[in-house]
Amino acid sequence: MSKDTSRRHALRVFGGTVAGILSFAAAKTAKAVVQKGLVSTGAPKGYDPTKHKWLMALDIDRCIGCGFCVEACKEENNVPQGASYFRTWIERYVIKKAAPGSGNMRGECIVDSPNGGRNGFPPSLVPREDILKAFFVPKLCNLCEHSPCVQACPVGATFDAPDGVVLVDPNYCVGCGFCIQACPYGCRFMNPETRTAEKCSLCYHRITRDLKPACVEVCPTQARVFGDLKNCTPDDPIMHFITKNKVQTLKPHLGTEPRVAYAGMDKEVR
Amino acid sequence: MQRFKLPPQVVRLVILTVAIVASYAVARQIFVPKSFGQYGHYRGDALKEIASREPRYAGQKSCNECHSEVLVKVAKYEHKNIQCESCHGISKAHGNDPDHHDPIKLNDSLCLRCHTRDVARPLFLKQIELSKHYSGKGKCVECHIPHQPNEVP
Numbered sequence: 001m002s003k004d005t006s007r008r009h010a011l012r013v014f015g016g017t018v019a020g021i022l023s024f025a026a027a028k029t030a031k032a033v034v035q036k037g038l039v040s041t042g043a044p045k046g047y048d049p050t051k052h053k054w055l056m057a058l059d060i061d062r063c064i065g066c067g068f069c070v071e072a073c074k075e076e077n078n079v080p081q082g083a084s085y086f087r088t089w090i091e092r093y094v095i096k097k098a099a100p101g102s103g104n105m106r107g108e109c110i111v112d113s114p115n116g117g118r119n120g121f122p123p124s125l126v127p128r129e130d131i132l133k134a135f136f137v138p139k140l141c142n143l144c145e146h147s148p149c150v151q152a153c154p155v156g157a158t159f160d161a162p163d164g165v166v167l168v169d170p171n172y173c174v175g176c177g178f179c180i181q182a183c184p185y186g187c188r189f190m191n192p193e194t195r196t197a198e199k200c201s202l203c204y205h206r207i208t209r210d211l212k213p214a215c216v217e218v219c220p221t222q223a224r225v226f227g228d229l230k231n232c233t234p235d236d237p238i239m240h241f242i243t244k245n246k247v248q249t250l251k252p253h254l255g256t257e258p259r260v261a262y263a264g265m266d267k268e269v270r
Numbered sequence: 271m272q273r274f275k276l277p278p279q280v281v282r283l284v285i286l287t288v289a290i291v292a293s294y295a296v297a298r299q300i301f302v303p304k305s306f307g308q309y310g311h312y313r314g315d316a317l318k319e320i321a322s323r324e325p326r327y328a329g330q331k332s333c334n335e336c337h338s339e340v341l342v343k344v345a346k347y348e349h350k351n352i353q354c355e356s357c358h359g360i361s362k363a364h365g366n367d368p369d370h371h372d373p374i375k376l377n378d379s380l381c382l383r384c385h386t387r388d389v390a391r392p393l394f395l396k397q398i399e400l401s402k403h404y405s406g407k408g409k410c411v412e413c414h415i416p417h418q419p420n421e422v423p
Binding site for chain 1: 309310311312313316317319320321322323324325326327329330349351352353355356360382383384386388389390391392394395
C-alpha cells in the first residue's frame with residue numbers, strides 16, 4: 001500500500017515538473033512573439049549597423065546662426081520646449097579686442113546661446129568697435145570613440161552602436177543622471193517627461209531609412225555635412241569636407257576621441 | 271570492506287553549490303534580454319526600437335516627386351542649396367495627404383532669421399539692417415521672390 005502511494009506521489013511530482021517547464025517555455029515564447037509584434041512595427045528593414053559608420057562634420061565658417069537646425073531637431077525628436085533641453089544648439093562666440101598696450105593677443109571671449117539659438121540671435125551687446133572677431137558654433141553629441149557617458153552608465157542603457165552612434169535605450173535608462181555629469185561637452189539632458197537621459201541620436205530613425213538627420217536636412221548653408229564613412233565615394237560631401245578642410249575635434253586632450261569634425265575652429269571653442 | 275563515503279557536510283555543500291549555480295543560470299535566462307550581446311554589452315533590439323520612430327521631415331526627395339518643376343527653377347538661383355523644408359516646415363503630413371495638410375505659410379520673420387545683420391555672420395551671406403533697408407510699408411516679398419532671390423518682380 002505504502003509502495004503504491006509513493007509511486008503515485010512520485011509520478012505526480014514528475015508530471016507537475018514537466019508541466020511547469022513546458023508552460024514556462026510556452027509563456028516565454030508567447031512573450032517573445034508579442035514583443036516582436038509590438039517592436040518591429042515600422043522599423044526599417046534590411047539595415048545592418050555593422051555596415052555603416054556615420055559621421056557629422058561642421059563648418060564654422062558657413063554657420064549663419066539662423067537656428068533652423070535647433071528648431072528642426074526639437075520638432076523631429078519631440079525634445080521638450082524648455083530652454084535647457086537640446087540635442088543640438090548653436091553658440092555665438094564674440095571675442096573682444098585686447099586692451100591697448102596690454103600685449104595680449106585677444107580680449108575677453110563672450111559666449112551666448114539664447115534659447116539654444118532656436119529663434120536666431122539678438123544683436124550682440126558688445127559694441128561693434130570692441131569686437132575682434134565673432135562666429136557661430138553648432139554643437140551636438142561628439143560621437144566619442146571612448147565615450148565617458150557609456151563608461152559612467154551603471155545599467156548599460158547607453159552604448160556605442162557599431163555604426164558609430166552613441167545611443168540611449170530608454171527602456172533600460174533609470175534616470176540617475178551620471179551620464180549627464182560624465183559628458184564633457186554637455187550634450188546630454190534629462191527629459192522631464194520620460195525621466196530618462198536623452199541626447200543626439202543622429203536622428204537614428206532617419207539615417208536607417210536613408211534620410212539625412214533633420215538638422216542637416218534644414219541647414220540652409222551646408223554648414224552641417226553628414227555621411228557614411230564605410231560607403232562613400234571620393235566625391236561624397238563628407239569626403240570632400242575632410243579633404244578640403246583642416247579638421248579638428250573638441251577637447252582632444254581628454255582622450256575621448258570625438259569623431260565629430262569641425263572646420264575653421266578657433267582656440268576659444270570648447 | 272568499508273566503502274569510501276563522502277562526508278555528509280561535503281555532500282550538502284555540493285548540493286548547495288549546484289543549486290546556487292543552477293538558480294543563477296535560470297535567473298540569467300529569464301532576466302537577460304534575448305538580443306543582449308548581439309553587437310556588444312547591450313541589448314541589440316534597442317537599435318531597432320530607436321530606429322522604429324516615424325520621421326517627421328520628409329526630405330527633399332519626397333518634395334521632388336510632385337514639385338520637381340519648382341526645384342528645377344530654384345536650382346538656377348542663390349537659394350539653390352536650401353532644402354524645401356527649411357522654410358516651408360515639416361511636410362511629411364503634406365506629402366502623405368496633400369489635400370488636407372498645407373506646409374506652413376511663409377512670413378518675413380523667416381527671411382530675417384538668416385538675413386539680419388549680425389557680427390558673427392560670415393560675409394558670404396547678404397545681410398541687412400532692417401531699419402535702414404526696409405521702407406516699412408510692405409513685406410519682403412513685395413520686392414524679393416524667395417525662389418529667385420536675384421530677380422525683382
